[in-house]
Amino acid sequence: MTPRFNAPSSKPLRTPCGIELHRVKPEFMTLDGNQKVALEMGKTRLLVAGIVFALAFMVIGGRLIDLAVTDRGNEPKIAGEATSPHLQTGRADIVDRNGVVLATTLPTASLYANPKHLKDPEAAARQLAEVLPELERAELKQKLSSSNSFVWVKRKLTPKQQYSVNRLGIPGLYFQREFKRFYPHGNLFPHTVGFAGMDNVGFSGIESAFDDLLRGGNQPLKLSLDIRFQHALAQELAAAMADFSAIGAAGIILDARNGEILALSSLPNFDPNKPAKADDEHRFNRATLGIYEMGSVFKIFTTAMALDKGYVTLNDGYDTREPIRAARFTIRDYKPKDRWLSIPEIFMYSSNIGTVHMAMEAGTDVQRSFLRDLGLLRSASIEINEVGRPILPSPWREINTMTISYGHGLAVSPLHVANAVAAIINGGVKQPTTLLKLNEGERPLGRRVISEATSFKMRQLMRLVVTDGTGSNADAPGYQIGGKTGTADKLINGRYARDRRIASFVAGFPMDDPRYVIFAMVDEPKGKKETFGYATGGWVAAPVIRRVVERLGPLLGMEPAAGGDDASQQLLLRAQAQAERHQIAAN
Amino acid sequence: MKRYFSLAWMMVAAGAVGFVFQMSDEVQLMERQLRATQDQILADQEAIQVLQAEWSYLNQPNKIADLAGRHLSLDTLSPEKVIAFEDLPWRRLTDEEMDAAKARYLPDGTIIPGMKPLLVTAEEQL
Numbered sequence: 001m002t003p004r005f006n007a008p009s010s011k012p013l014r015t016p017c018g019i020e021l022h023r024v025k026p027e028f029m030t031l032d033g034n035q036k037v038a039l040e041m042g043k044t045r046l047l048v049a050g051i052v053f054a055l056a057f058m059v060i061g062g063r064l065i066d067l068a069v070t071d072r073g074n075e076p077k078i079a080g081e082a083t084s085p086h087l088q089t090g091r092a093d094i095v096d097r098n099g100v101v102l103a104t105t106l107p108t109a110s111l112y113a114n115p116k117h118l119k120d121p122e123a124a125a126r127q128l129a130e131v132l133p134e135l136e137r138a139e140l141k142q143k144l145s146s147s148n149s150f151v152w153v154k155r156k157l158t159p160k161q162q163y164s165v166n167r168l169g170i171p172g173l174y175f176q177r178e179f180k181r182f183y184p185h186g187n188l189f190p191h192t193v194g195f196a197g198m199d200n201v202g203f204s205g206i207e208s209a210f211d212d213l214l215r216g217g218n219q220p221l222k223l224s225l226d227i228r229f230q231h232a233l234a235q236e237l238a239a240a241m242a243d244f245s246a247i248g249a250a251g252i253i254l255d256a257r258n259g260e261i262l263a264l265s266s267l268p269n270f271d272p273n274k275p276a277k278a279d280d281e282h283r284f285n286r287a288t289l290g291i292y293e294m295g296s297v298f299k300i301f302t303t304a305m306a307l308d309k310g311y312v313t314l315n316d317g318y319d320t321r322e323p324i325r326a327a328r329f330t331i332r333d334y335k336p337k338d339r340w341l342s343i344p345e346i347f348m349y350s351s352n353i354g355t356v357h358m359a360m361e362a363g364t365d366v367q368r369s370f371l372r373d374l375g376l377l378r379s380a381s382i383e384i385n386e387v388g389r390p391i392l393p394s395p396w397r398e399i400n401t402m403t404i405s406y407g408h409g410l411a412v413s414p415l416h417v418a419n420a421v422a423a424i425i426n427g428g429v430k431q432p433t434t435l436l437k438l439n440e441g442e443r444p445l446g447r448r449v450i451s452e453a454t455s456f457k458m459r460q461l462m463r464l465v466v467t468d469g470t471g472s473n474a475d476a477p478g479y480q481i482g483g484k485t486g487t488a489d490k491l492i493n494g495r496y497a498r499d500r501r502i503a504s505f506v507a508g509f510p511m512d513d514p515r516y517v518i519f520a521m522v523d524e525p526k527g528k529k530e531t532f533g534y535a536t537g538g539w540v541a542a543p544v545i546r547r548v549v550e551r552l553g554p555l556l557g558m559e560p561a562a563g564g565d566d567a568s569q570q571l572l573l574r575a576q577a578q579a580e581r582h583q584i585a586a587n
Numbered sequence: 588m589k590r591y592f593s594l595a596w597m598m599v600a601a602g603a604v605g606f607v608f609q610m611s612d613e614v615q616l617m618e619r620q621l622r623a624t625q626d627q628i629l630a631d632q633e634a635i636q637v638l639q640a641e642w643s644y645l646n647q648p649n650k651i652a653d654l655a656g657r658h659l660s661l662d663t664l665s666p667e668k669v670i671a672f673e674d675l676p677w678r679r680l681t682d683e684e685m686d687a688a689k690a691r692y693l694p695d696g697t698i699i700p701g702m703k704p705l706l707v708t709a710e711e712q713l
Contacts, residue, residue, distance in 0.1 A: 085625045085628055086632070087633055101640060102643075104639065106640055107637075184640050184641075184643035184644035185644075231648035478666030478669070550665065550666075553666070560666030
């Protein structure tokens with residue numbers, strides 16, 4: 001490019017494009033207008049772009065500083081702990097009150113086959129039948145030869161079975177991981193814990209009642225049951241059942257203070273790991289679903305009612321020489337004493353006649369409302385679904401009042417009796433029973449049914465039954481057991497069968513401060529030589545109570561204490577003196 | 588000067604890139620470790636589940652009672668075997684102790700002055 005004008009200085013400044021700067025602008029500079037406009041425009045564009053970029057970088061820089069330096073509220077101060085995984089078994093464990101596992105879910109392998117991948121179904125069937133002997137070879141062969149691409153061979157193998165199937169190395173056999181419900185204690189808790197089926201659905205007991213909860217959570221469900229209590233009770237009941245060739249037995253241990261069920265046993269029982277092998281007889285829960293006429297055990301309630309409502313005092317009594325005739329019935333005593341009996345004696349010797357007199361003083365309405373307060377007229381309150389409805393007389397006539405006073409004509413479950421007796425001896429408060437563990441010191445809201453004073457009297461009376469009355473076989477020295485025997489003829493086709501009976505015993509211990517209520521019942525015991533042919537509550541069920549308490553006492557750290565019977569013995573002396581005075585007056 | 592400046596920036600940038608790559612690599616490694624650890628935890632939890640079931644199974648009261656019956660000479664504690672400390676009888680004195688005791692008492696039973704009485708209370712014995 002050549003300069004068109006002479007420059008005033010020797011070395012004019014030029015732009016890289018060859019345009020001279022600081023040039024004296026001549027008037028005809030306007031001739032270069034186009035060039036200047038282009039230049040100006042270029043400059044402006046450059047400036048704008050520069051500003052835009054600078055802004056963008058400033059924003060990014062600012063953001064970087066913001067991210068790096070400034071504090072953010074939602075940021076953790078330290079690196080957060082990575083959430084640790086949890087084994088999802090699909091069904092929570094069930095444990096006893098001390099954390100012993102009663103039901104758990106274990107991973108297992110289920111064997112399935114894809115017949116399309118099997119080269120030799122015949123050989124595979126033969127080999128499998130050798131390893132899994134419970135499978136039928138012909139049936140297996142048929143399955144493996146089918147045209148499906150999926151057949152179950154056997155579900156939920158044991159690890160050993162899985163290993164031996166794996167060792168066969170047959171292509172076309174596969175394992176599917178599955179979870180299986182397992183009950184480590186087998187037939188110890190079948191009626192309370194219940195069982196869950198193949199697809200982990202609860203079928204009975206707690207497994208059914210808390211099905212949603214168990215399926216939803218991972219936290220083990222803590223029951224009120226205690227495996228040591230359960231074992232002692234189940235074993236002694238089974239021994240008594242075998243001893244007296246009985247058809248069944250049931251027992252309950254209840255915490256008298258808060259209604260927790262510590263043991264609940266029903267015999268015959270079954271193994272919840274193999275529920276299919278159990279028939280209805282074994283699955284039947286006699287302790288909660290079974291409804292029985294309980295016999296003389298009900299005299300506890302009649303006596304408590306008469307004492308609490310003031311119809312009688314411990315100094316009163318009745319002449320028991322004459323049987324009571326009402327309607328077409330004659331009410332007699334099982335072992336008649338044939339004299340005037342004081343109230344403590346009526347209770348101790350289990351006099352039907354005396355008890356009926358007490359009930360008649362109260363009348364039908366009072367009796368019915370008292371039994372209702374004790375919860376004996378409706379289904380028992382417990383979490384499981386297997387609860388029986390009491391069978392009430394309808395209509396409730398005077399003759400029913402009489403027979404119910406000594407435990408005939410009203411059928412309830414063993415749980416009803418245990419719960420009501422707990423209310424009688426724990427100071428007079430009826431509480432709901434529960435299978436779930438309560439917190440330490442927690443007492444569910446109860447309802448007062450009798451006064452503290454009556455409860456105290458009833459404890460003395462129940463202690464007398466064991467020390468001097470029909471329940472002497474239940475006495476475990478040092479543990480202050482008090483209770484009441486019960487023997488009821490079973491109603492077979494509308495008639496009472498003489499030789500088929502329910503022998504029961506309900507007890508509390510220790511009687512000076514009752515902690516536990518134990519109920520034991522044996523269904524259709526047969527008398528034997530050692531018991532002089534007797535198969536009554538006092539001979540069959542009372543020894544069960546004694547042995548259970550003798551086993552539990554040391555476990556509970558209870559110190560066996562002699563004595564403690566002063567109050568009840570005084571009561572007995574007074575009652576006997578009273579009876580003697582009547583005897584003399586009568587002669 | 589300008590050239591050095593650019594070079595310095597380029598080195599810083601390369602350093603930053605390298606650092607980021609290394610960091611990312613470390614994070615990936617740690618995530619792999621975390622996954623492995625979590626798998627291990629799950630496997631352990633499963634093992635614990637099985638072992639707890641087995642422990643409970645092995646602790647069946649029947650089994651324990653059977654084992655105790657075979658290997659231990661223990662029986663149910665009966666109430667008469669429990670006795671309070673105060674009810675324990677005093678130990679019978681040996682002949683030497685008897686002589687020593689006699690030396691402390693006069694024939695009429697009074698303690699010889701300057702001698703300690705023989706009988707001490709249970710608390711002092713402990």
